[in-house]
Amino acid sequence: MYQLQEREAADLPLRRRCLRTPHKLFLLIGLILSFALFGADGEGAQTVYVANSGRSYHREGCGSLRRSKIAVTLADAVHSGYAPCSICKPPVLVRERDVPETANPPLYRVHRAPDPQSGEEGLGSYARADLRRMVRAEVVGHVDGDTVWVRIASGNGGTPAELRVVETVRLLGVDTPETVHPNRPVERFGKDAGDFTRERLFGRTVYLAFDWDLRDRYGRLLAYVYLSDGECFNALLIREGYAYAYTRFTFQFIDEFRSLEQEARSKRRGLWRTSGGDPGLPKPWVLWTLSGAPTSV
């Protein structure tokens, strides 16, 4: 089998020209053998591990993975551009057919109003986004209330080329109180927001929709995260009073998110419970600028 592959690699055009029955038989035997050895999905289905940061994939138990590890298939790791770790020497793909198709389904970008450039109809509301067109992902970790790690699913249409297999997602249009913050009133609530996000999202399948900018300046994906029942988690965070509408930068659903925040304030939900919905309570990024950091960030 391996001999045949070497020949295939060396004489590919030649082989194509004179593919005769004995060769076909040989290929068939090879195929059956590889099924027996590696299963139907080939060796690309083997599990390797990546960390949220870093460009290498590893064997289970590699020292570089002590802090966090996310299981992915070997094929996905290779497809996403991860290189084998030089310390633990994980398996490498030798057969090109084990790398999944690099089909490039378009990312679903929401438009509130009709988009004159693409001619796409506007949604009008975040609640009308189309789950079927979104990228599917699994939440594999959380950083805080508004930032999670996801593993992008390689669906039937392949994985969008713009995405890595593991991504840090910053939820668009929301800001949860910082867990460590110079000012007092919001500190306690930062932990609650983080817990809420972890409870609702960790281990779940979610769907990602994007706005104008795919990433922020830290390289994090900017996304609306939808639950499988069609609920927009970004909106839910604000409506339940776990987050502010983050209006420092504009986004498609800014008006709706603003009114959700007003609603949460007036009903004294979550964050607004103790403040009495005080509209004068500074938002975290305002606090930050007040505490002496540069004003243009």
Ligand SMILES: [Zn+2]
């Ligand atoms: Zn390693």
